[in-house]
Amino acid sequence: MIRRLLNIFNYSEGHFQGQEVGENVVLLLRRHKFTVLFPLSFLGLLAVLPLAIWVFLPPSIDFDLNTLSPLFWFILSLFYLFLWVLLFYFLTLYSLNTVIVTNHRIIENEQRAFFSRKVSELHVYRVQDVSAHTHGLIETFVGYGDIYVQTAGSEREFTFKKIGNPEEVKDRIMQVVSASQDGATIK
């Protein structure tokens, strides 16, 4: 029972809501972890701020942890409750912004904020051109960039932003597109 319950943490990598029969997930992409590092670092700094104030307080100020009032500790606990929620707000947005490449479709889930969501999809047989763009020093060294997918005709271009290893992902998408056009199955 417990093992079956814990299976949800490693079983569902290749499944998603609305998956068609015979549709296999080839790639599940998220933005590069570096893109979420800035807000998380800021929250980390805020989290150690009370400790830093205590450490760097001038010796002239008599500050003993044992003499602090319960109100101080209570306000501190509220501060950490707030930080916890804020931390997971950023992590939720990070984890919900995904691009799923299957052997049939490419689906982009864009979560802008709570209750603000956009889902776009295109069939791989309509893909004509895929290109990877890396802009600037940081993106080059860290290894992330944007992927542009051009569909047939005058339809709009799909852009997947800040994806890790964009060249490898571009090659993989092109493999899926080629396999789809050849009628082959890709795993």
Next chain:
Amino acid sequence: MIPTETIVGVVVGALFVGFWITSFTILYHLIRFGIGVLPKKLAVLFLVGAISLFTWSIILFARLDLNNISL
């Protein structure tokens, strides 16, 4: 006149309710829209942390003497 104890109790109660509404929203998004393993792991981690921090806050609030508040 409304006693200080009541005002502080109502304000803190509202903060705690706000915290759990936001927590529910985060868990709802992670469970409802999450794809893959990462959102599920984040949901469990968030829930455990939220319950722990909330318990810590409740204990500290219970230790407050609301009629004699000082920093």
